[in-house]
Every structure is written in structure tokens, then in C-alpha cells.
Amino acid sequence: MRKINIGLFGFGVVGEGIYKVLEEKPQLNAVIKKIVIKDASKPRNAPSELFSTNADEILNDDEINVVVELISDADAAHDIIIKAFNKGKHVVSANKKLIADHHKKLLDLQAKNNVSFLYEASVCGSVPIIRNLEEYFDNDLLNYVSGIVNGTTNYILTKMANENESYQDALKAAQESGFAEADPTADVEGFDASSKLAIITLHAFGKKIDVDQVIRKGITSLKVEDFKYAKEKNYTIKLIANSKINHQTGEITSTVLPTFVELNKTIALVNNEYNGVLIGSSLSDEQFLYGKGAGRFPTSSAVLSDISALKYDYQYSIRKYENQEEGVFNQTGKKRIYIGFENQADDVSNIFDEIEERYQSKNYNHIVGVIDIEKLKQKEIIENPKLSIIAFE
Structure with a gap:
């Protein structure tokens, strides 16, 4: 993947941290094109034209090839990720409840659509366990x-x-x-x-x-x-x-x-x-x-590591999971x-x-x-x- 165009869902402490790092490090060759948030009235530390409350502005934008999902609502995140996969977009997520509840389904959809689904930040923050x-x-x-x-x-x-x-x-x-x-x-x-x-x-x-x-x-x-x-x-x-x-x-x-x-x-x-x-x-x-297992910088570190890995078309192989019985x-x-x-x-x-x-x-x-x-x-x-x-x- 030559250039990473990101659609970001959520602009809390982690989302803002990722935005700042990407602004300061152009060598990562990744930019945030659109940010979808729930409350448009809140003041944000980023240009107002980046923000929207309409998820389709990310999901229907063919130039956006990576969705970074950082929202707390597991049900809404589930719908976003499914739509992103079906649109051929790679996904980075930190939502451990969503992933644990729908792990097999999400991995199957990832494979079906030939995209990457990375979620290091969902487990132990900056600790690269996955x-x-x-x-x-x-x-x-x-x-x-x-x-x-x-x-x-x-x-x-x-x-x-x-x-x-x-x-x-x-x-x-x-x-x-x-x-x-x-x-x-x-x-x-x-x-x-x-x-x-x-x-x-x-x-x-x-x-x-x-x-x-x-x-x-x-x-x-x-x-x-x-x-x-x-x-x-x-x-x-x-x-x-x-x-x-x-x-x-x-x-x-x-x-x-x-x-x-x-x-x-x-x-x-x-x-x-x-x-x-x-x-x-x-x-x-x-x-x-x-x-450190939580907080702005440890979680941002894991998310950024996953974004960087997408430059090399990285995917979890989970070799032990292939053709395994229950x-x-x-x-x-x-x-x-x-x-x-x-x-x-x-x-x-x-x-x-x-x-x-x-x-x-x-x-x-x-x-x-x-x-x-x-x-x-x-x-x-x-x-x-x-x-x-x-x-x-």
C-alpha cells in the first residue's frame, strides 16, 4: 500500500493523539482524510472541515483505504467494520469487546474481502502481545x-x-x-x-x-x-x-x-x-x-504500529486457527x-x-x-x- 488515507471514527484522547502524531510525522505516508464523531458541537483540536457526523462520508469514499475505529459503542463499531470490509477497506480497531464477541465472523469477512483487520491496541495497549x-x-x-x-x-x-x-x-x-x-x-x-x-x-x-x-x-x-x-x-x-x-x-x-x-x-x-x-x-x-496497558500514548502507539504495518500489506495469519476443530x-x-x-x-x-x-x-x-x-x-x-x-x- 503506497499511501494510507485514513477515515477515523472517534476523536477522544487516543484519536487526537493519532492525529497529532500523523501531522508531525509525514514520513509515515499516512493522512487522516475524514473524522466521524457523534457530537459536532464539541470544540476539537483539528480543522473543522475534517469532521462529520455522517459515517458514509468515510465508508463511501473510495480514496479512503483504511478505517481506524476508536469508538466505545461496540454495536455501532460492529456495523462500521462490516461495512468497511464490504467496501474493501482495511480496518484497525481497539474495541476488545466487539472483537471478542464477533472474532470468527470478522476474521471470515476479512478473508472474504481480502483486506487486513489489525487490533493490537485492543488487548494490552503498548504491549505487543498479538x-x-x-x-x-x-x-x-x-x-x-x-x-x-x-x-x-x-x-x-x-x-x-x-x-x-x-x-x-x-x-x-x-x-x-x-x-x-x-x-x-x-x-x-x-x-x-x-x-x-x-x-x-x-x-x-x-x-x-x-x-x-x-x-x-x-x-x-x-x-x-x-x-x-x-x-x-x-x-x-x-x-x-x-x-x-x-x-x-x-x-x-x-x-x-x-x-x-x-x-x-x-x-x-x-x-x-x-x-x-x-x-x-x-x-x-x-x-x-x-x-503500560492503557492511556493516550500506549494505545496510540499500538494503533500507529498497526497503521504502519498496513504499508506492507500485513495481515494476521493465525496459522493455528486454520481448519481447526472447535x-x-x-x-x-x-x-x-x-x-x-x-x-x-x-x-x-x-x-x-x-x-x-x-x-x-x-x-x-x-x-x-x-x-x-x-x-x-x-x-x-x-x-x-x-x-x-x-x-x-
Whole structure:
């Protein structure tokens, strides 16, 4: 592709950052021809003639060969991307929910229309996890991908661990610092991390997992007492997204769970808004990728990297996905789990196959033991807000 003419959807902090970089770096040979926004009355730091509220001004412009989609509305983004593909336009997106929910459909449409669909920014901001899985590990026998993929929850957990703050106080600090949304549900309940894990799993193992198949527990039930236990045992607590394959059976265990991490482990050193991902393989052992997972510049960096790759007609090959049978997820196996609860009425000792440790007091209780995956993923357990559920690595 000789010259990249971009139609940009969305002009928030990331969109504006991309506009400024492209203005300052003509050597990238990429220009923004039109920007579609929702509210035309807002003042913008770009010439007014660039802006429109009509998506067709981008989609029906034959000179625009790349659509960059940076809007928060997943349904609207879905329609935009489908129309762009059908018009023969390449697409760069950062919308992890959209991609996770419609991954297979979008990849099939990309192939049908012989265009590129790149979305590095949808997963870990500036951390190039997808490109590494595509290029470096495409022929390697991967065993697991595991790590911190959400900066908001990591910031909150860092505050809770290091400053002995309650969840509510740590959340408030994250919101005041700009690291958490006014409605933080997608982040703190683990939905965001689950979408990212679904995308990573396809690129790592060639298997498509639906987001609702991921065993998910957010951080909203965690208590100060859980962090006291962690400190006593030389752990910290991180929200870990993990997909691990059993090569004998082909089954993949995919979870997003608060997890006790030993303080001497690499992932324990990933604090605040940073992300860190471990890739375990049979040939290259364990690799670690680290960087800022969100914000204007990290996300802009990933989007710009995808735009630059289009100059060379780059596409994700996802070789492991070709002609693969459907994956088997979270059907068998056991996990070592800690469950904390305030009231004896919430005691769930009956779901444990083995109990290693039990603590009871007037104010707080916990049980440590082994639980079958089938029992752990029951909604009345995993979604119970009264239960603090923390996995062991």
C-alpha cells in the first residue's frame, strides 16, 4: 500500500493523539482524510472541515483505504467494520469487546474481502502481545499465556496491597487519578480482561472461546483481610488472565481470577496501570512482555504500529486457527482456591474436594483447599458477591 488515507471514527484522547502524531510525522505516508464523531458541537483540536457526523462520508469514499475505529459503542463499531470490509477497506480497531464477541465472523469477512483487520491496541495497549504470538510463536508449541491485562484493576490492587486501603477507597483513588471510569464495572468485574483473554487465546492456541465461557471473578469482593493473609504468606494479589492447554487432551482452561502471586515472581512486580504477560512454550521456555496497558500514548502507539504495518500489506495469519476443530474449555480439572467470607451463613466448605486450611473468627473466615472446575464455575459460587475467591498460581 503506497499511501494510507485514513477515515477515523472517534476523536477522544487516543484519536487526537493519532492525529497529532500523523501531522508531525509525514514520513509515515499516512493522512487522516475524514473524522466521524457523534457530537459536532464539541470544540476539537483539528480543522473543522475534517469532521462529520455522517459515517458514509468515510465508508463511501473510495480514496479512503483504511478505517481506524476508536469508538466505545461496540454495536455501532460492529456495523462500521462490516461495512468497511464490504467496501474493501482495511480496518484497525481497539474495541476488545466487539472483537471478542464477533472474532470468527470478522476474521471470515476479512478473508472474504481480502483486506487486513489489525487490533493490537485492543488487548494490552503498548504491549505487543498479538504480534508476538503471530510472528514469534506461530510455530512454537505454547503451553500457556498468563498475566495482567487490565490496568485499572492492577492500579486498585496495588493500592490495596501497598497502602492497606479498602476496595472502595482504592477505586475512588483510581477514578480521581483517571485510571478508572465513572462506571468501572467492565474493568473491576473482569469483563474487560475476559474479552482480552478470548482474543489472546485464539492467537495462542487457534481456538475460539466465547467470553461467557471464561471462568471469571472480578475484584469487587476482595477485603482488607484477604490482603493481610497474602502478606502473611509472602504473596500479593493480582487479577490474572490465564489460558493453559493440556496437550494430551487438547482442553484449555481459561480463567480471569484474583490470584495469589509469590512476591519473588516477575508478575508480582507489575504494579499500578502497567500490564505484564508471560508466554510459556515448549521451545523458548518463558517470555515476559511488560508495558503500560492503557492511556493516550500506549494505545496510540499500538494503533500507529498497526497503521504502519498496513504499508506492507500485513495481515494476521493465525496459522493455528486454520481448519481447526472447535475447542474444549473448562470442562475438567481442579484448582487450589482460597475463599473468604464474613458470615458463617456463607460457608461453602461443601464445594471443596479437599480442605487444607480453615480459619474462623467473629469478623472474617476463610477456607483454603482444592475445588473441581465444574463446581467453581457454578454461578451461585463464582458470582456470589459475598465470597472473596482467590486462586493460587
